[in-house]
Amino acid sequence: MVIALATLALASGWLAARAPRVAAAPRARCATFRGRRLLRAHSLSVIARAKGEQREYAYICVPPGGPVHLAGWAFDETISGQASVNVLGSAGSWVVIRFASQLDFHGGEEVAKMCNARNGRCYRFFHAFTYGGEEFQEASAEQPVLAAVLANGFGALLLAETLKGTTYVRHTSSGGSAQVLDSAPEASIPPSSLTLTGHEASWIDAGTVRRARI
Numbered sequence: 001m002v003i004a005l006a007t008l009a010l011a012s013g014w015l016a017a018r019a020p021r022v023a024a025a026p027r028a029r030c031a032t033f034r035g036r037r038l039l040r041a042h043s044l045s046v047i048a049r050a051k052g053e054q055r056e057y058a059y060i061c062v063p064p065g066g067p068v069h070l071a072g073w074a075f076d077e078t079i080s081g082q083a084s085v086n087v088l089g090s091a092g093s094w095v096v097i098r099f100a101s102q103l104d105f106h107g108g109e110e111v112a113k114m115c116n117a118r119n120g121r122c123y124r125f126f127h128a129f130t131y132g133g134e135e136f137q138e139a140s141a142e143q144p145v146l147a148a149v150l151a152n153g154f155g156a157l158l159l160a161e162t163l164k165g166t167t168y169v170r171h172t173s174s175g176g177s178a179q180v181l182d183s184a185p186e187a188s189i190p191p192s193s194l195t196l197t198g199h200e201a202s203w204i205d206a207g208t209v210r211r212a213r214i
Helices: 002-018 134-141
Strands: 036-041 044-051 055-061 069-075 084-091 094-104 107-116 122-131 145-151 157-163 166-172 178-185 195-197 200-205 208-213
Touching: 036 084, 044 084, 044 094, 055 084, 055 094, 069 084, 069 107, 084 145, 094 145, 107 145, 122 134, 122 145, 122 157, 145 195, 157 200, 166 200, 178 200, 178 208
Parallel strands: 069 094
Antiparallel strands: 036 044, 044 055, 055 069, 084 094, 094 107, 107 122, 145 157, 157 166, 166 178, 195 200, 200 208
16 A cells, blocks of 8 residues: 555656646636636636546636636546546635546545635645545545635635544644644544634534634
8 A cells, every 4th residue: 555655646746747837827807717617706706627538727816807817727647537626615815726636547636725816826735645446445544634624814724634533623824834723533523613703713622612813
């Protein structure tokens, strides 16, 4: 399984190195930019565009006349249409986007980014490899799972991430720096207990409400 992890890691690095340098999004305005609207809100739009079955691009902008920015893309090296992009949450002009890619027929990777539609700036806060089949159960257990994520309008995140039976509550600032606020056995911190209102965060750990200002 260690060999499988190393192989996927090398594959991911190799694919990232050979990924085309995508030019900035066409000089279009938000209201007229064509594509599949993943999110349409007063202060934010997220638009997906597919390139065949191999690549899915995500663009962000502020309607109606804001410039369009490329937020990232998911890819599929198996050419089976398994690349996907979806929105996990948003606040103000900030949006959380998940990119799911397929490296080969045995697995892929997930990347999550926080992006600002006003200027196109993004930071990555989550990455994990994904596997298919019972033979990769051990390798899957070594990968984190994003159990919950909440955003505020200042570009900060509150998230719950599980790994090897432990849940970690993390805070990520608008600059991308991360801090662990709490950790406990998985059953002690329900992901659904996380709340974020402005800068005030809270969650439940073993029946006790914990709070932090982020």
